[in-house]
Amino acid sequence: MTPTYNKVHNRFKFNGLHFSHEELKEVAYSLIKEGKPYEKVTGDFLIDWLNNKDFLVVTTSGSTGYPKQIKLKKQAMVNSAIATGNFFGLEPGDKALHCLPSHFIAGKMMFVRALVLGLEIDFVEPAAQPVFDFEKTYDFCAMIPLQLKHTIKYIDNIKNIIVGGSKVTKPLIEKIKDCKPRFYETYGMTETVTHVAVRSLESKNGKKEPYFTALQNIKFEQDDRGCLLIHAPKLVKETLVTNDIVELKSDQSFKLLGRFDNVINSGGVKLFPEQIEDKIQPVIEERFILVGEEDATLGEKLILIVEQPKDSVEDILKVIKELKNLEKFEVPKKIYTIDKFPETNNRKIQRKKAAKLVLEAK
Incomplete structure (x- = not known):
């Protein structure tokens, strides 16, 4: 029963x-x-x-x-x-x-x-x-x-x-x-x-x-x-x-x-940010996300947003490019930093809000 x-x-x-x-x-x-x-x-x-x-x-x-x-x-x-x-x-x-x-x-x-x-x-x-x-x-x-x-x-x-x-x-x-x-x-x-x-x-x-x-x-x-x-x-x-x-x-x-709402269409290639983030995680200690930014040539380009990184943007990009399991189109076209990611009540990063904050401030 x-x-x-x-x-x-x-x-x-x-x-x-x-x-x-x-x-x-x-x-x-x-x-x-x-x-x-x-x-x-x-x-x-x-x-x-x-x-x-x-x-x-x-x-x-x-x-x-x-x-x-x-x-x-x-x-x-x-x-x-x-x-x-x-x-x-x-x-x-x-x-x-x-x-x-x-x-x-x-x-x-x-x-x-x-x-x-x-x-x-x-x-x-x-x-x-x-x-x-x-x-x-x-x-x-x-x-x-x-x-x-x-x-x-x-x-x-x-x-x-x-x-x-x-x-x-x-x-x-x-x-x-x-x-x-x-x-x-x-x-x-x-x-x-x-x-x-x-x-x-x-x-x-x-x-x-x-x-x-x-x-x-x-x-x-x-x-x-x-x-x-x-x-x-x-x-x-x-x-x-x-x-x-x-x-x-x-x-x-x-x-x-x-x-589905995170997928980035970059030059006709569908990029899944979550999968690329998995590949990048071993080389970035801080919290980060990958999102899309409007681009005249590609439609959207892949960008990286890192929360208060201790390393420079140049150094971060260098270690990412050295990753063997990362495809060429999975390398971020640009890296931005943010002081604090906007979060939900249970501490999940609000991707769209974070992207808007960063891109409006550039």
Whole structure:
């Protein structure tokens, strides 16, 4: 029988203690009244989850536009939790570490998974460097790349770590190769109730997988732009149309190539900034992006924007040109610098806004 959103699993524990439906309401009120700011947000979420409504109003991250509020069915969130539990083999009594903010869907879903699957969840402050019991063994954890970067020395007792929210950079991918946990990069969005697909990354106990694999009851196809269409009837009724260009391996597997709205058409050659950024990452320490600038000859030319670089523009261009895996047309035609990238609420770079700021200031 499929669990429902108005039930609390009898194996659920929150920071070591089990709470019934009514007891959890009291905990939520206490968090709102006496908790730290991040605990107040969690209390608000729990109150909303435990009320009689069959939906939640959640805010999107704004990574592909302005943040907006949407309604998610609570049962869809339960279905997502079950799909995650099945994929990772989570059982009642398994231990989960929760270090994400409860503002966004990823943080909310950590609690939903615990409530539905009967997990024992330890909730800690969602800082850039979360502090948790480094000696304790955890079965499951979700982190953003920044958190993983700062806790890389303390995670060997975590069995499975999913990483999402922003791009997992190549330097970070190299670091986790020597770690014990199994790492998974996730693909999803607020509208799909967090991830609908995952791909494993290389570690001591994990193999690298270039393709994202669908969770149960999820199917994929492409539209005429080459962008991903998501069929997830247990999560959302309508087919979701994305702007993510993919290489489709099957209806349950794909490789992510880049964003349709980021593609640069330079002299008839389509350039995917995200793929070129992957190649350049090893030689630039600072944050950077590749975008297009209008050009009389090429239509658009590839330009690089770097945040507060320690090296000169000339030196940066020199090391880029020395990269063996970079095609001639993938070398930026110009390099600009910026003091601080404009960001979304969850620290994703706003590409279009950054490009506008730089190009209007030149």
